Amino acid sequence: MRILILGGTGFIGSAVMQRLAADGHAVTGLARSVARARARWPEVQWIAADLADLQTAAAWRPHLDGFEIVINCAGALQDGLTDDLAASQQNAMLALYEAAKTSGIHCIMQISARVDGTGADLPFLATKHRADAALAESGLPFVILRPALVVGRNAFGGTALLRALAAFPFVQPLIHAESPVETVDVEDVATAVALAVGGTIPAGSDIELAAPARLTLETTLALHRRWLGLAPAPTVVVPEILGRTVTLLADLAGRLGWQSPLRSTAMTVMEGGVTRSNDGEPPPFAMRTLSETLAAHPSGVQDLWFARLYLMKAPAIVTLSLFWLLSGLLPLADVERAASHFLPLLPPAAATAATLLSCLLDVTLGVCVLLRPLARRALLGMLAVTALYLVAASVVEPALWLDPLGPLVKVLPSALLTLTSLAILDNR
Structure with a gap:
């Protein structure tokens, strides 16, 4: 038949x-x-x-x-x-x-x-x-x-x-x-x-x-x-x-x-x-x-x-969303200070623009990962942006790897959580 x-x-x-x-x-x-x-x-x-x-x-x-x-x-x-x-x-x-x-x-x-x-x-x-x-x-x-x-x-x-x-x-x-x-x-x-x-x-x-x-x-x-x-x-x-x-x-x-x-x-x-x-x-x-x-x-x-x-899937997705939303929103409280990290490479106006752009990118990823049709692409975007941030920070301020507060080291668990979320994203 x-x-x-x-x-x-x-x-x-x-x-x-x-x-x-x-x-x-x-x-x-x-x-x-x-x-x-x-x-x-x-x-x-x-x-x-x-x-x-x-x-x-x-x-x-x-x-x-x-x-x-x-x-x-x-x-x-x-x-x-x-x-x-x-x-x-x-x-x-x-x-x-x-x-x-x-x-x-x-x-x-x-x-x-x-x-x-x-x-x-x-x-x-x-x-x-x-x-x-x-x-x-x-x-x-x-x-x-x-x-x-x-x-x-x-x-x-x-x-x-x-x-x-x-x-x-x-x-x-x-x-x-x-x-x-x-x-x-x-x-x-x-x-x-x-x-x-x-x-x-x-x-x-x-x-x-x-x-x-x-x-x-x-x-x-x-x-x-x-x-x-x-x-x-x-x-x-x-x-x-x-x-x-x-x-x-x-x-x-x-x-x-x-x-x-x-x-x-x-x-x-x-x-x-x-x-x-x-x-x-x-x-x-x-x-x-x-x-x-x-x-x-x-x-x-x-x-x-x-x-x-x-x-664990829901808490993992929500945690990643909050992490990226906060990473995009907190620098807006002091844009000038956040933009100072770009000054070794860019003039002040461009550094401010780069800061605002990275904040927008982080917030976008934090929102998109909550939308199921966009979640996979958002998670892949998080991995790509994380890699870009780590490479750029290593070039501009390599001393951040040894900073007592560990701003770069703390990014690695986030990347691991992102990989885990990708692994368990599918329902069937």
């Missing part, structure tokens, strides 16, 4: 893509950024497109030519700098359905979520609900799959946060520790999709996917901690005011393009638990429990490193 997978680079989408490709299907992935995807999966064809730009049937038709099945694995948790839920999860899907009616598409499959639980009125679930309802009423053959909390060998979003909290030193910090949680192995999700492609799951099916075991969030975290090879730790319930503060900061980060699993949408959904409804269709086969999933993929040291570094 010729299959188009929306969100092919995502946590679920990549697992679905690999399973269907292994089954012999001709698979094409669609995602916003596919440069690295082409390198990782050269056997798969790729289309670079943003769902937020595909708002009409006419915009979709060139991308649907030659395909028999479309599988939507794309999704976003909350509106932000790079995510528009109404555009990508609702309007783009309605346009897709309209285009599919005249494009030879045999079936559309939607990876959705339970949309009638806690937080049903939030944009994340409300847009999915409207897209699901429109698909069911479109007259097109369809299958809707609603996974619970998806876990697997890799981690993204909520599952990455679980690993990070499980690796927290000495204690397990939690909000909503007693919330019920049901899980599903990402490979079982891919198997369900494969069954739907093969016809074993018939068109018109709307199925919730979850293993039979229902856990608490606290137990889920404890299982991950044991999987990482760490000793049990007591659970510490995070005070409500601290939890709200973290959520507000995560929402702000989302507006800057950072896709934190601590945003308010995730916290609201988790408060009510991630479980199946009581009246949904049963899963099509026995699904692996969380214990079975973790046992099937023993952890290695790289998993422990990931878990321990995950929560």
Whole structure:
């Protein structure tokens, strides 16, 4: 079968893509950024497109030519700098359905979520609900799959946060520790999709996917901690005011393009638990429990490193931003004194101009690193400017290397933190 997978680079989408490709299907992935995807999966064809730009049937038709099945694995948790839920999860899907009616598409499959639980009125679930309802009423053959909390060998979003909290030193910090949680192995999700492609799951099916075991969030975290090879730790319930503060900061980060699993949408959904409804269709086969999933993929040291570094990313980025903002703003308090460092090379007017220019450059880098789409380039810019500063200072005032306050030596830890931030910047 010729299959188009929306969100092919995502946590679920990549697992679905690999399973269907292994089954012999001709698979094409669609995602916003596919440069690295082409390198990782050269056997798969790729289309670079943003769902937020595909708002009409006419915009979709060139991308649907030659395909028999479309599988939507794309999704976003909350509106932000790079995510528009109404555009990508609702309007783009309605346009897709309209285009599919005249494009030879045999079936559309939607990876959705339970949309009638806690937080049903939030944009994340409300847009999915409207897209699901429109698909069911479109007259097109369809299958809707609603996974619970998806876990697997890799981690993204909520599952990455679980690993990070499980690796927290000495204690397990939690909000909503007693919330019920049901899980599903990402490979079982891919198997369900494969069954739907093969016809074993018939068109018109709307199925919730979850293993039979229902856990608490606290137990889920404890299982991950044991999987990482760490000793049990007591659970510490995070005070409500601290939890709200973290959520507000995560929402702000989302507006800057950072896709934190601590945003308010995730916290609201988790408060009510991630479980199946009581009246949904049963899963099509026995699904692996969380214990079975973790046992099937023993952890290695790289998993422990990931878990321990995950929560360090935000503090590292904020620290770098403050460092560069302060380095650009503080000299403005005494421009003449700051410009004196350039006098051995430049006349006074040029030295002042160079000082102001370097301050502007520092402030720009400090701001840009907070914007997720610009963060990588900002970090690379920081490294380049740091190298330039060190070389210039070594030529003009080499004695600064021996200064008791260490103005040049202190730059080296900043460069190391920048390299570390680059190393852990990617989410998947």
